[in-house]
Amino acid sequence: MEELSKEIEALKKNLSKIENKDYKECFDNVYSILEVMNQRIEELTVNQETLEENIRFMDDDLSNIQDELFEEMSIDELNDIEDEYTEINCIHCNKPIFIEQSTLSNNEEIPCPYCKKNIKG
Ligand SMILES: [Zn+2]
The missing domain is CATH 1.20.5 (Single alpha-helices involved in coiled-coils or other helix-helix interfaces)
Structure with a gap:
């Protein structure tokens, strides 16, 4: 420049x-x-x-x-x-399910996405 x-x-x-x-x-x-x-x-x-x-x-x-x-x-x-999330195994099919801790504590019945039974029993 x-x-x-x-x-x-x-x-x-x-x-x-x-x-x-x-x-x-x-x-x-x-x-x-x-x-x-x-x-x-x-x-x-x-x-x-x-x-x-x-x-x-x-x-x-x-x-x-x-x-x-x-x-x-x-x-x-x-x-x-x-x-917030926890891993739990379905008591029926034993598959691991990733679920919110609050959902797990607040619900007696949670349907398993694999076998459709209640994962808590
Ligand atoms: Zn199951």
């Missing part, structure tokens, strides 16, 4: 040597346009760098949120799920 600015400056010096009035006016216009374009490109470059930085921050934030969510799910919630 700085190279382009230098080239434009060098062009300005060369243009100042032109003595023909018509050429001089024409090239001065070209120089003005180049200078404005160069400024715009610099602005866009700065904007883009700012945007890229913001995206990096957002990406970091998202990673943190993901980590937090995953942590909660893996430690707290999975423990809760383990606490």
